[in-house]
Amino acid sequence: MSIPVITLGAAASAYVPGLEQLRGPVTVVRRCQELPELVAACQTGLARAAIIAPGTAGLTASLVDRLRFAGVAVVALTDGAPVADVLDGVEYVGSAVEPEVLAEAVSRAVERIGDGSDRRGALAYADPLHLPETSSPPPVSPVEGPGEGRVVAVWGPSGSPGRTTVAINIAAELAAAGGSVLLVDADTYGASIGASLGLLDESAGLAQACRIADQGGFSGPALGRVAVSVAIKGGRLRVLTGITRPDRWPELRPAALGQVLDAARSLADVTVVDCGFCLEADEELSFDTLAPRRNGAALRCLEAADSVIAVGGADAIGVPRMVKALAELAERVPTAVPRVVFNKVRAPAAGRSPEAQLREAWERFGPATPITAFLPADHAAADQALLAGTALLETAPASALRIAIADLAEVPVGERRRRTPGRRLRDVRFPGKPDRLPR
Ligand SMILES: Nc1ncnc2c1ncn2[C@@H]1O[C@H](COP(=O)(O)OP(=O)(O)OP(=O)(O)O)[C@@H](O)[C@H]1O
């Protein structure tokens, strides 16, 4: 069957006669001059591929993601020079090639995105993490693949169970132990890492990083320039602050966020991401299926993470919420293997011997996922750290809460900065896991 294609720009439409002469593999159904015209045409389901002229402004990772969601593969013509900002999922072809070669690139690109049957499935909010390699690389400059750093997502149900507190303090423990650590605030509902660390940063580092990453070719060093650096007990923590207002959530587009996390793997040994709680897919039920998805950011982080810490409140409301949230996580991100952590553990809320009570309730009503850790309620320590705009290890190093979080991060308390050169943080284990953290 002939593949219906749309062209964008003069250089792409110049190919129309040549493609038509091939009489078969592709049929040009529309020639567009402007990008919005192309997007609108793609949304109608008219085409399976778009051929885009060299130097088209606005060709971003998010646009490629949107077109892919509409079932349209992207073939970008290049002016022959190596492409500096390569975008995942785009087939690049030199603009001097014969029409046959262009037609082959179109069918490769279409084959690569498949029949689109996955588009409304569980992963419909984002492009696949790793698209297959193109079969014949056109003149494209090699881009560094993702590094070996790990991504740890800190997530949990609604009700402020302490996701941010856990994310900040795990990151701080690892950074103070001498590792290179990036802390990312990807909460699209209530970003608070900046405020919790006393950063007067109005720049929304993550949004800025996403904006740059959307242009393609994003790298660890580029990400390092956007992150702010925070000194933690002799260590250094890089921070990507979150959006400054909840209504800025469309700036955290899943495709761009995926690029940022890839870059993070080459910038830091460990990247700790504070995710929003909500995994609902309401947006996909709307008619405007190409609308940005607010929960796409959390879903994308959870999908990309090597390890997920699920934080819940240790009380009669927090425990059932955690049960429901884990079921939702299993449905929306089946690849995630969460480690369950109950925070703010206190006798008045869970009964005498709260840990034993919680364990018993979990065994009776909870899912098979075991509880990895209990973090005690310690209001004085938590408030003191917030007030000082820093981590517990600075303001309350001997507190039970700090020690429990250091344990969770498997950083031995009292052995700060004794890391031997060459030992990387990925050698650090987390409790409850017999093996090393998965990469
Ligand atoms: N173990 C604890 N003991 C006492 N207070 C705590 C504990 N953990 C967190 N807190 C406090 O609970 C409040 C909420 O914590 P945090 O902001 O970490 O939650 P969250 O899950 O990120 O909430 P949000 O829904 O706003 O993202 C903060 O005031 C924090 O200092």
Ligand SMILES: [Mg+2]
């Ligand atoms: Mg939070």
